[in-house]
Amino acid sequence: MNEIYFDHSATTPVLPEVVEAMTAYFTDYYGNPSSLYQTGQRSRQAVEAARQSVADLLGADDPKEIIFTGSGTEADNLAIKGVAAAKAKRGNHIVTLAIEHPAVIEPLRHLEKQGFKVTYVPVDKSGIADPAEVVAAITDKTILVSVMLANNVIGTIQPVGEISRQTKARGIALHTDAVQAVGNIAVKVNELGADLLAVSAHKFHGPKGIGALYVRKGTRLDSIIHGGGQERGKRSGTENVPGIIGFAKAMQIAEAERQVKAARLISLRERLVKGVLDNVDEAIYLGDPVRRLPGNACFSFKHIEGESLVLHLDMMGIAASSGSACASHSLEPSHVILAMGYSAVAAHGSLRITMGRATTEAEVDKLIDVLPGIVARLREMSPFSAEATAETFMAEFGGEEHAHDH
Amino acid sequence: MYSEKVMDHFSNPRNVGEIADPDGVGQVGNPVCGDVMKLTIKIEDDKISDVKFKTFGCGAAVATSSMVTELVIGKTIEEALAISNKVVAEALDGLPPQKMHCSNLAADALHLAIEDYRAKQKAK
Numbered sequence: 257m258n259e260i261y262f263d264h265s266a267t268t269p270v271l272p273e274v275v276e277a278m279t280a281y282f283t284d285y286y287g288n289p290s291s292l293y294q295t296g297q298r299s300r301q302a303v304e305a306a307r308q309s310v311a312d313l314l315g316a317d318d319p320k321e322i323i324f325t326g327s328g329t330e331a332d333n334l335a336i337k338g339v340a341a342a343k344a345k346r347g348n349h350i351v352t353l354a355i356e357h358p359a360v361i362e363p364l365r366h367l368e369k370q371g372f373k374v375t376y377v378p379v380d381k382s383g384i385a386d387p388a389e390v391v392a393a394i395t396d397k398t399i400l401v402s403v404m405l406a407n408n409v410i411g412t413i414q415p416v417g418e419i420s421r422q423t424k425a426r427g428i429a430l431h432t433d434a435v436q437a438v439g440n441i442a443v444k445v446n447e448l449g450a451d452l453l454a455v456s457a458h459k460f461h462g463p464k465g466i467g468a469l470y471v472r473k474g475t476r477l478d479s480i481i482h483g484g485g486q487e488r489g490k491r492s493g494t495e496n497v498p499g500i501i502g503f504a505k506a507m508q509i510a511e512a513e514r515q516v517k518a519a520r521l522i523s524l525r526e527r528l529v530k531g532v533l534d535n536v537d538e539a540i541y542l543g544d545p546v547r548r549l550p551g552n553a554c555f556s557f558k559h560i561e562g563e564s565l566v567l568h569l570d571m572m573g574i575a576a577s578s579g580s581a582c583a584s585h586s587l588e589p590s591h592v593i594l595a596m597g598y599s600a601v602a603a604h605g606s607l608r609i610t611m612g613r614a615t616t617e618a619e620v621d622k623l624i625d626v627l628p629g630i631v632a633r634l635r636e637m638s639p640f641s642a643e644a645t646a647e648t649f650m651a652e653f654g655g656e657e658h659a660h661d662h
Numbered sequence: 663m664y665s666e667k668v669m670d671h672f673s674n675p676r677n678v679g680e681i682a683d684p685d686g687v688g689q690v691g692n693p694v695c696g697d698v699m700k701l702t703i704k705i706e707d708d709k710i711s712d713v714k715f716k717t718f719g720c721g722a723a724v725a726t727s728s729m730v731t732e733l734v735i736g737k738t739i740e741e742a743l744a745i746s747n748k749v750v751a752e753a754l755d756g757l758p759p760q761k762m763h764c765s766n767l768a769a770d771a772l773h774l775a776i777e778d779y780r781a782k783q784k785a786k
Binding site: 559560561563564567568571580589600601604636637638639640 | 669672673675678689693694695696697698699700716717718719720721723724
């Protein structure tokens, strides 16, 4: 077990209060919400109360606008494939960002194979999209704009509200993947102007296997999972009652704690960033320093391969992640860091630290303490270090992308 | 994900460094892919008397580099040439499937170092 957990963007521990709220729905109140008798209706009432709570927390006008799904990924798939199917006659073009999560990129790639056209709008070096560029990509065939609220790698917050004013004026649906945002920053559907918004409970101390899609009334959406017609026909399958209860409970706690937690995490993040940049040579802090999630700090270290770094940290009881090719299933370096204009080498050397509600100053200091030694050890082993100079650093890190050839 | 042997060689790599006046040098890999290995060898009486490595890469890349140095010290050139990437991976009790292709290049670096040695001998 890792003593220090710096991977809150991957997942979070379920809070005991959340487990407690869920438990009875596994064993005592096990009824199917679709059943007419009392045990079933007890489940139905609990699910609808949870739906109302989630709707309120997102600032939705109506609980009917919340559809529970099996994950954040499924919510993104439902939004994208659901709108594409419902609007296929009107147009075949979708606009998104180059730095979206695979839960958005991969459904879009799937649609491209079926004849849809997708524009992947780039981001600047700070990892933020220009709303004017997103709007400029809209054509008379555009049926959906999908822009993530907060990035999962570098934590940058995207200008969703500015974009939605334009999509609304043009009558185009706007989807936002808010999986990393909920529980960390304010997420209100009307302030954002989102027509669709994806959430996942396990990112804010809820259980895994439960997500939700907000669908604004009047947004046309086809189902992608057909069956018994649950979730107003948009997502068939018997409701995950304990998961839904846990989702609502975790979100209530996360929202109640959010502002105090954010202020604390921003201060810890600034301490970490200063500590790392002061103590490790040739390190860069990736992503906008201000417009980012409170708990996210992402770095790149010259001549370091991220998986090796993560393994060394793990041996010291510290859990973190990397955008290195070797650390991914795909063996591709992080598309997010490449999209910001950094080289594949910089992406290989990346380290993502994501802090959460239990992160302490002592944990941050421990990381600042051990990191320089690990980096030095890996650099000593690196065949590049001998010829390394500070002057070549930025050139190499900011350099043109080379052909990626395995 | 990794075997105990891989983690042993990753956390305590053998023969890290560079031989100052090597008889052969072999470098493989591509920084874009994320794995580069450089092997330097010393040869005495047709036997590999010393070998050192420097590697930029993941856990598998470091472990295979370390393992190949352990396998090859004291071996004749012919014996060294018989060591393949597969032999190295097996000596480590296997590698995850996705690592077999891009991170398992240490034997290639060894063979290049031997080729380099032979080319230098011919030139003499």
